[in-house]
Amino acid sequence: FVFLGSRLRQDDFPPRIIEHPSDLIVSKGEPATLNCKAEGRPVPTIEWYKGGERVETDKDDPRSHRMLLPTGSLFFLRIVHGRKSRPDEGIYVCVARNYLGEAVSHNASLEVAKLINDEY
Numbered sequence: 001f002v003f004l005g006s007r008l009r010q011d012d013f014p015p016r017i018i019e020h021p022s023d024l025i026v027s028k029g030e031p032a033t034l035n036c037k038a039e040g041r042p043v044p045t046i047e048w049y050k051g052g053e054r055v056e057t058d059k060d061d062p063r064s065h066r067m068l069l070p071t072g073s074l075f076f077l078r079i080v081h082g083r084k085s086r087p088d089e090g091i092y093v094c095v096a097r098n099y100l101g102e103a104v105s106h107n108a109s110l111e112v113a114k115l116i117n118d119e120y
Helices: 004-009
Strands: 013-019 024-026 032-034 037-041 045-050 066-068 074-076 090-098 101-104 108-112
Touching (some): 013 090, 024 032, 032 108, 037 090
Antiparallel strands (some): 013 037, 066 074, 090 101, 090 108
16 A cells, blocks of 8 residues: 555655845835745745845744745835944845755845935
């Protein structure tokens, strides 16, 4: 007889990124979204990294201004940017994982728009 559990596992496949994030230029204080979608079986978990470090979201800290959306996208309630601290600016990648492996998205840069004084 065929053990159903092992047969089902043959349908499993490693993650694959099907929507990569794009570079963004955003104004300070505005919301922003870095898109990422992945497929795989079992459904992969998504994590975001900025400059090689894992990005904390509302799942890690309820007060975080960054949320991991159900699709896997990273949503910023508002872009935080000051003279001394620029926690949101940088190069991001999204990583999708399941037990068969992981897939890493293209790099996407999030840049805060510089305010330019109008010159007439």
